[in-house]
Amino acid sequence: MRARILTRILLRHRITDRRHRRPSRIRRNPVRRLHAHLNCIAVYIVAPHLPIDPAVSPRCMDLRRRGPLVGEGMKSKVLVVEDYEDTREFMKFLLQDYGFDVAEATNGFEAVEAVKRQVPDLILMDISMPGMDGLTAARKIREQSNGSRTPAIIAITAYGEAARKKALEAGCDGSLSKPINFEDLEPVLARYLSK
DSSP: OOHHHHHHHHHHTOOEETTTTEEOOOOHHHHHHHHHHHHHHIIIIIOTTSOOOTTTOHHHHHHHHHOSSSBTTBOOEEEEEOSOHHHHHHHHHHHHHTTOEEEEESSHHHHHHHHHHOOOSEEEEESOOSSSOHHHHHHHHHHHHTTSOOOEEEEEESSOHHHHHHHHHTTOSEEEESSOOHHHHHHHHHHHHOO
16 A cells, blocks of 8 residues: 555544544554555455465456456556545556556546547446536436447445435446445456456
8 A cells, every 4th residue: 555545544534632622643653563554455455466376266367367358459448436536546556457448537527528538438436526426427428428339337336225226317337335345346347348
């Protein structure tokens, strides 16, 4: 895990002393231990380029063997639309490591413009963002396609079943729950990017 991302996580979630309304101090030793621990987790969970025994994880190896899922010699293009930088960076890292060409957008306006410039094969879109939310952006992307190739749009939500239904009504092809993990993402990649 990158040091700046770890620092943001620690600063964002530090404990405050309610009596004095001041942030409590984080001791250096536990932070070093946590940093070492998170780096180990990142190596074993997020770094899929490590050799994996197919008997242990055949689904993961199957996706690696397929390589780019669009076709021989072609890279699938995935647009990640997420307002939180840490989540966006994690998804970008994971997708690039599997050989996808990844573009980024931080809100619905940027997503609509990115699709106008170059239509991706798949859009992973947070539905709750400032400015234009993901549902409005999904509707606009569907409207501007005018019968031409339209990317699959997967809504990313932390709000449960009601939000998933709204996403499907807005024109999304499916949904994923936050936090994203590879076991949930892999079937989506295989379904919408295999041709």
